[in-house]
Each structure stands twice: as structure tokens, then as C-alpha cells.
Amino acid sequence: MSKIEWFGEWFDSPYYHILYQNRDHEEAQFFIDRLIAHLAPDQEARFLDLACGKGRHAIYLNSKGYDVTGLDLSEQNIRYASRYSNERLHFEQQDMREPFGEARYDYVLNLFTSFGYFDTKSENQQAINCIANSLRKGGTFVLDFLNPYAVINGLVSEEEKTMGGITFKISRSFDGEYILKDIEFFADGSHYHYQEKVKAIRRVKFLSYFEQAGLQVREVFGNYQLSSYDKEKSERLIFIATK
Structure with missing residues (x-):
């Protein structure tokens, strides 16, 4: 792979x-x-x-x-x-x-x-x-x-967490197939964006x-x-x- x-x-x-x-x-x-x-x-x-x-x-x-x-x-x-x-x-x-x-x-x-x-x-x-x-x-x-039922019904759409001196902006959504978590932050002079996606099996x-x-x-x-x-x-x- x-x-x-x-x-x-x-x-x-x-x-x-x-x-x-x-x-x-x-x-x-x-x-x-x-x-x-x-x-x-x-x-x-x-x-x-x-x-x-x-x-x-x-x-x-x-x-x-x-x-x-x-x-x-x-x-x-x-x-x-x-x-x-x-x-x-x-x-x-x-x-x-x-x-x-x-x-x-x-x-x-x-x-x-x-x-x-x-x-x-x-x-x-x-x-x-x-x-x-x-x-x-x-x-x-x-x-x-x-x-999956409980998570989708209880999604917290937006939040911020500061860990290790970094502020992480987190947004959550459901696209009909995947539970998505988008994570954005600035660190070490750069902007980062990661997305976690878990299939709602x-x-x-x-x-x-x-x-x-x-x-x-x-x-x-x-x-x-x-x-x-x-x-x-x-x-x-x-x-x-x-x-």
C-alpha cells in the first residue's frame, strides 16, 4: 500500500x-x-x-x-x-x-x-x-x-482545545457515511489541517x-x-x- x-x-x-x-x-x-x-x-x-x-x-x-x-x-x-x-x-x-x-x-x-x-x-x-x-x-x-447512532446525534460541531501551547480548532460533522473531525492549528511557524474520518459502521x-x-x-x-x-x-x- x-x-x-x-x-x-x-x-x-x-x-x-x-x-x-x-x-x-x-x-x-x-x-x-x-x-x-x-x-x-x-x-x-x-x-x-x-x-x-x-x-x-x-x-x-x-x-x-x-x-x-x-x-x-x-x-x-x-x-x-x-x-x-x-x-x-x-x-x-x-x-x-x-x-x-x-x-x-x-x-x-x-x-x-x-x-x-x-x-x-x-x-x-x-x-x-x-x-x-x-x-x-x-x-x-x-x-x-x-x-454510531449516539455519536451522530450528539456531535459537538465546534470546539477549541489548547494543549502543549498549541490551540487546536476542532469541527465535527457527519457526511452520511463517515463521522468527520477536522483539526486545524498553527505550530512551528506553519498551518496544519488534519481530518479524522471513521465510518459509521x-x-x-x-x-x-x-x-x-x-x-x-x-x-x-x-x-x-x-x-x-x-x-x-x-x-x-x-x-x-x-x-
């Missing part, structure tokens, strides 16, 4: 890390704790944190004694996360549309809306297929996505992707407390699927 896609460029930009420097680690740890209590994995289970970012979920999961691999497209993210590597925690740069092992993991986690960035349905299916192939028989896939479409990949959805939750999903009210759209 020769072209640089928006997420490849923006996620590897130093300004991305400035804007999002205050990611909620407590929320991430709370969610991992709830997942572990719910899934009850064997202590020898192998986990993959796919699109791991700077590794906040992977690092915490490893601190609970599990063998964890974190994969992310961003070189900067992997360089940062790798500082925490140990014998049971590894990080590698990887595009989720490309194979990353066959029957290697007991659990694959794709958390914090790290899906929906691709332009075509075939790319989405390709990524889900790679996830399914990487799971051992009986393995579990957890996908934590935004709830509905529950039914995800079910189709999973079925084609040979994954069976067991549960669908609507928040990090693992409450039932309600398409109008839920904060998240969280799938638990098995191979």
Missing part, C-alpha cells in the same frame, strides 16, 4: 500525540479489569492488542501477568510502547489488513474505536479475516467501537463481517461497565465474538 492514508500520517504526527496526551488511563484499566473478570482467561492465555496506540491497554494487561503483543501502524507509538517491553510484552509495527500470524492468539482486542478508518468494505473484511486467522480455535475477539454490518470471517458473536455490550447495548442510548458498541 504505497499511498499514505490519513491515519498513517496523522497518528504518526507529533501533534497527534500533543492533542491526545491526556488519554484516560483509569478508564482503560477499568475496562480491562471488567473484561478479564467477564472472560476469565487462563493465566497462560496469549493476547493481541491490535491497534494498540502507545500501549496503555497492553501494558496494563501485561501487568496482570498475561503474555501480550501490541501491534500498531504508527512507528512513533511502537517506539514509545516498546520502552515497556519485557519477556511477556512485545510491540511491533503492523497494518491490520496484513496477516499477523495464524492460530497464534487466544484473545484479540481491538479497543477504543480503532476500526472504521478504511475506504472500502473489502478492506474492513480483510482486517476482520486477519483477526479471525490469528485466533486459535475457540479464541475470542473483542471489538470496542463507538456507537452499524451493528448489522459488523455481524456480516464477523460471519464471513467465521466468527460467532456471543455478546454485545453498550459501555465499559458491560451493560446491554441500546442503539439509541449506549456510549459504545462492544462485541464479544468467538472462532
